[in-house]
Amino acid sequence: MRADRLVAVLLLMQARVRVTAAQVAGELEISVATARRDLEALSTAGIPVYPQPGRNGGWQLIGGARTDLSGLTASEAQALFLLVGPAASIAPDAQAALRKLVRALPQTFREEAQAAAEAVVIDPARWGEHTKERPEVVRRLQDAVVRRVKVRLVYAGRGREQSERLVDPLGLVDKDDIWYLIAGTPKGQRTFRVERVVSAEVTGEGFERPADFDLTAAWNEVVEQMEGRRSGLTATVLMDERHLWVMQDRLGRHCEVIGTEGDRVRITVTAPTPLMIAQHLAGWGGSIEVLDPPSVQAELARLGTELAARYG
Structure with missing residues (x-):
């Protein structure tokens, strides 16, 4: 992500006083053009990063070799550490990097940034597993x-x-x-x-x-x-508004509200085939009404007949 890269550029400049676009590109394994754009973006954002012309020139942090990353606002620092913090909960190297980043922040930002970093823990192991390694x-x-x-x-x-x-x-x-x-x-x-x-x-x-x-x-x-590809067919459905959240929770973006009729809502449900839509809706029984298309109605009728024959 570009935000990660810009922070990396700043830390690199903090360590080296002056850098060229070619050096940044080599360290971060990006193109020289991308490195130059990142340096220009830092300068445009108000961070004291300026080009130094001449044979021994490059890009330099004005005011010395060190920076406290003061170009970050308090909300930007929180957002950054909310992203970095969960990774640090499962990676020792990330924990060390996080501590260094905290020290690089302005003193006024550190407490909230640390709190943001500790707000979320990722436990990738399922219940009964002690650890979970990446393949x-x-x-x-x-x-x-x-x-x-x-x-x-x-x-x-x-x-x-x-x-x-x-x-x-x-x-x-x-x-x-x-x-x-x-x-x-x-x-x-x-x-x-x-x-x-x-x-x-x-x-x-x-x-x-x-x-x-x-x-x-x-x-x-x-x-x-x-x-x-998963949304090849759309069905129009009527259901009680009080149960809408359940349908939306199950189907996500494949369920959309298109209108209301009293205490009922008109929704669309999408899936690749009539059978797949019918399978999503069959468990609702008579609490919903499929208005169209006929192909979905037919699949629901077939599923109902099969279930009645087996369990009726």
């Missing part, structure tokens, strides 16, 4: 992402057919304990479900990460595409 393949892929080296994947698709491909690992996403790798391939950017990776060989061959690549934006595009 080895995830650690290997993460190392490749950081080092910017290509990976040779053996990947099993949905039909479990295996294929081998050489990819540029751009970033990893953990969504509800399922890991995804976003990578560059000869056919463009692709997303791989890590649990389907049969093997991952980290090569010594480097690659240039696209300067405009943003992992958050890339993942948002993946989510939109997936949700679009």
Whole structure:
């Protein structure tokens, strides 16, 4: 994320007095153009970072080699530590980094920043488990992402057919304990479900990460595409307003309110097929009314007939 990178640039400048865009790029493994934009962004934001022209020039923190990161506002410091704190609860290295960041903040911000960092604890282990380690393949892929080296994947698709491909690992996403790798391939950017990776060989061959690549934006595009495929059919449903929150909790963005009729609400429910919509709604029995389409009504009738035949 860019906010993380800007803090890293500041800490680097704190340690080195003066840096060039090329040095920042080398340390943070980004392009020189991206490093230059980050330095300019810090300067524009009011942080005393200025370019020094000349043969031995570069970018320097005015007023000496150290900074207390006073360019951060109190709310920005809280937001940063709310993000960093949960990671520190499960990673010793993150705990050490967090302590250093706290010391770098202005004194007036430290108490609230420390409280924000301690506000959330992440316990990834399920009940009955003492610890939960990241899968080895995830650690290997993460190392490749950081080092910017290509990976040779053996990947099993949905039909479990295996294929081998050489990819540029751009970033990893953990969504509800399922890991995804976003990578560059000869056919463009692709997303791989890590649990389907049969093997991952980290090569010594480097690659240039696209300067405009943003992992958050890339993942948002993946989510939109997936949700679009999951929302192929829409049904219109009437239900009691007092139970609406239950439906919304179960279906999330696939349930939308489009109107009211007295104490009932008119909603839309989306899913790829009539059967899948019917399966979502069957448990509500007569407390809901499906207005359309007929295909969903027919699937509900069929499910009702099957259940009555078996249990009636």
